[in-house]
Amino acid sequence: LYKTVYSAVCLRDMCRSLPSNIELFQTISQVFTDDLHYIASLISKVKKRKLMGLSDFLTEVARKELESLDNRIPSCCVIYIPLIGFLLSIPRLPTMVDKSDFEIEGLNFMFLSEEKLHYRSTRTKELDSMLGDLHCEIRHPLMELCAKTFVPNPVDSGKAYGRIKILTGPNSSGKSVYLKQVGLITFMALTGSYVPAAEAEIGAVDGIYTRIHSRESVSLGLSTFMIDLNQVAKAVNNATERSLVLIDEFGKGTNTVDGLSLLAAVLRYWVKQGTQCPQVFVSTNFHSLVQLKLLPDTPLVQYLTMETHQDEDELVFFYQLKEGVSTISHAANIAALAGMPPKVIARGVEVSELIRIGKPIGHIDHSSRERQLERCKFLVDKFLCLDLDDPNVDLEDFMSQEVLPSSASIL
Known part of the structure; x- marks a missing residue:
């Protein structure tokens, strides 16, 4: 349909x-x-x-599958792997030593990964037939025909100026979509297809290297950051002046300093190649890359951003590319759009401001701090009121009844 x-x-x-x-x-x-x-x-x-409700649905399917399996199998789950389909995953039993032990009646063994056996069953085949590969069916290059909010943006790369483009902008402003647009149009042109553009002049490209979205898979056995590193390493080692490199948010899988340093090092490596460097498009929220001037001032590097407008507390996205640099992520506005409670957002803004000005996070809860000081003052006043010369004063009782409870509440 x-x-x-x-x-x-x-x-x-x-x-x-x-x-x-x-x-x-x-x-x-x-x-x-x-x-x-x-x-x-x-x-x-x-x-x-x-696709979003797939998790709960597969849980119910797995429950029905478990009822038909051998009683020795304690649990199972149905997983969905893009481009592979639906598989039944069960834990490897101690008795399953050789590959011949993996055979289960009514199931087709596919592969073993991290002590999990993966099979195709009658139900998973039905899911493949009924649902298909949902993830692939909903990424379409002709998005302009599907979405009324689609905004076309130009691409100009290939000369000595701006061969390396640094794209900044708030979260959800369209940075990743722009990179995917560049990659898809280039790929479609290379296969001899028409492209969704008013006009296009695309030269020969010997390779397209991407770090756009890393999807974890049981068959890989690698962390997200390791997958990212492998993808960027391939680009660094193999990209030529006729290559296209698309890097989206590289470095966010580790701590900020290390991630920023790796990104800056990779970009400086290509800057040193001069006009022999590949066509590089990078999107990032590491604003320090610009603020700390980690890249040399050269015509090779062009800074772009996605246009937005702040209307009081509301952030308006135009999804329009323009020259310049964005230094604000607007994470609080995005969190509000996602339905985050206002108290949580306010707390996050407060923490962010304290970090920005270099204050310890312990100073965040001012009301709690004031209550703590009041308790300390109350305890000190009690001490000062003690008459140590009075033989009727029971210090042991005072410590157990007054000091210890107050100390616990203060700490």
């Missing part, structure tokens, strides 16, 4: 460009209205919602 709707839209657009005096063309042009775009958008949203 999804493909049929979009095919109908394409037919309508083709008919509108043909002579209107032919009745069939005129009818199609009028009957196939813009409502078709709306219908296609609804279908796309259903797919995405189905």
Whole structure:
């Protein structure tokens, strides 16, 4: 249905460009209205919602699978791996030593990873047939036809100026989408396809190297940051002046200093190559890369940002590329849009400000600090009121009844 709707839209657009005096063309042009775009958008949203609710659904499927398995198997789960499909995963039993021991009646063994055995079952095959590869079905290069908020942005790279582009901007402002746009259009052109652009001049490219989104997989056995490092290492070791390199948020998988340092080192390596460096597009929230001037001042490096507007407490995204640098992530605004409680956001802003000015985090809770000081003063006053010359004063009782409880509340 999804493909049929979009095919109908394409037919309508083709008919509108043909002579209107032919009745069939005129009818199609009028009957196939813009409502078709709306219908296609609804279908796309259903797919995405189905993908988001996949976890609970697979849990129920796994429960039914477990009922039909050998009683020795304590648990199982159904997992979804993009490009592979749905698999039944069960823990490896002590009796399963050789590959021949992995055979289970009614299941097709696929692979062993981290002491988990993965199989295809009748149910997982049904899921493949019923749901398909959801993740791949909802990333479409012709997004302009699917989303009313799509904003086209230009790309100009290839000369001595701006071969390395540093893209900054708030979270959710469209940085990653821009990088994917560049990669997809280049790839489509290299395969001989038309591209979604008003006009394009794309030269020969010997390779496209990306660090855009790392999806963990049981079959890899690598951490997210290690996957990121492998991808960037391939780009550093193999990219030439005819290569395209897309790096999205590299370095955020480790601590800020190390991540920033690695990113700066990689970029300086390419800057030193001069006009022989590849075409590099980098998006980052490491604003210190610019503020600390970690990159040399050279025409090779061009700074871009995504345009936004702050309307009192509301952040408005224009998704429009422009020259310049963004120094604010607007994380609090994004958190509010995501539904984070206002108290949590306020606390986060306070912590961020204290870190920015170099104060210890312990100074955050002012009201708690004041209460602590009041308790200390109360305890000191009690001490000063003691008459140590009075034989009726029981110091042991005073310590147990007054000092210890107060000390505990202070600490």
